[in-house]
Amino acid sequence: xxxxxxxxxxxxxxxxxxxxxxxxxxxxxxxxxxxxxxxxxxxxxxxxxxxxxxxxxxxxxxxxxxxxxxxxxxxxxxxxxxxxxxxxxxxxxxxxxxxxx
Numbered sequence: 001x002x003x004x005x006x007x008x009x010x011x012x013x014x015x016x017x018x019x020x021x022x023x024x025x026x027x028x029x030x031x032x033x034x035x036x037x038x039x040x041x042x043x044x045x046x047x048x049x050x051x052x053x054x055x056x057x058x059x060x061x062x063x064x065x066x067x068x069x070x071x072x073x074x075x076x077x078x079x080x081x082x083x084x085x086x087x088x089x090x091x092x093x094x095x096x097x098x099x100x101x
Contacts, residue, residue, distance in 0.1 A: 003061070003072035010058050012067035021066055031059040 013022050020030075038052035064071040086098035 001077070004053060004070065007061040007065050007071055010061045021062075024063070026065060027059070027063045031056065031063060034059050050073055 011021065013019075020026055034052065034055045038049065038056055040046075041049040041052045057086075060070060084100040085096055086092040086100070088097045089095075
């Protein structure tokens with residue numbers, strides 16, 4: 001999967017269909033709404049949970065393209081950063097104890 005290509009396809013589809021590509025706060029609200037729909041599908045054990053999760057990814061990719069963020073690259077960097085962090089379980093909660101750059 002080439003996330004960069006999909007991100008551009010998502011954005012182009014928004015343009016082609018006349019959806020918002022300029023109002024960033026509105027896009028954050030839409031993304032929040034999609035997360036709520038996915039949680040509702042999970043909570044109610046609905047069969048459309050996978051589709052709702054895909055909607056979250058699609059809205060996130062569209063927002064990333066609007067903002068000029070290379071989401072694929074940022075995800076890769078963040079995964080690597082998270083892998084280097086060290087945690088300790090304190091009273092049932094994972095607490096970060098070391099940040100390795």
